[in-house]
Amino acid sequence: MLDKLPKLFHAFKTNVSMHFETKPFEQILKLLEDYAIQNSLNARLTSSTTNTTLALLSLTKACTHCKKTGHQPANCWIKYPKRAPKTPAAHLTVQDNFSQSQSREDSSDPTDFSYFQTADGVCHHVDKIRYEGVKYF
Known part of the structure; x- marks a missing residue:
């Protein structure tokens, strides 16, 4: 998942890799959202970066069965x-x-x-x- 993030998220990827690699996916996703808000990355995303991020977020939708x-x-x-x-x-x-x-x-x-x-x-x-x-x- 982290490899798919754009270069703007390099610091986040490093931090997660070193400190949070055993945390559940949902918790990492929340950290990602907080990081983007804290660093105002959403305003700087380009259209290709936005597509990558949207594709990544679509994988996080929960199955209605399990x-x-x-x-x-x-x-x-x-x-x-x-x-x-x-x-x-x-x-x-x-x-x-x-x-x-x-x-x-x-x-x-x-x-x-x-x-x-x-x-x-x-x-x-x-x-x-x-x-x-x-x-x-």
Whole structure:
């Protein structure tokens, strides 16, 4: 996403790359809007820059089915699990969520995110989360 921004946003791209790369997309988008307002970049944008920015913002519209950005209900893989990526994806979130939906044991509901997968590939249910040093009754 950051590579698509015009040169006017170089400082923003550097700042996000160094300090916010693990933040959710929606939060980065809010930072981008704030940066543009703070630096009055909207007034200096050329028509080609405006087209690039509009194209980028169109990717951020949320799917009405799963409420995630970057796609529409017609190609939502939560709504249509058979359309989910079968190969390693460029976007880590898609890859992780695909793995989660494939490894669910008890649930056939594709919008049920009560299971999650850790980095080592093990699938867990949220009700079974236990923290070290905490006494459970």
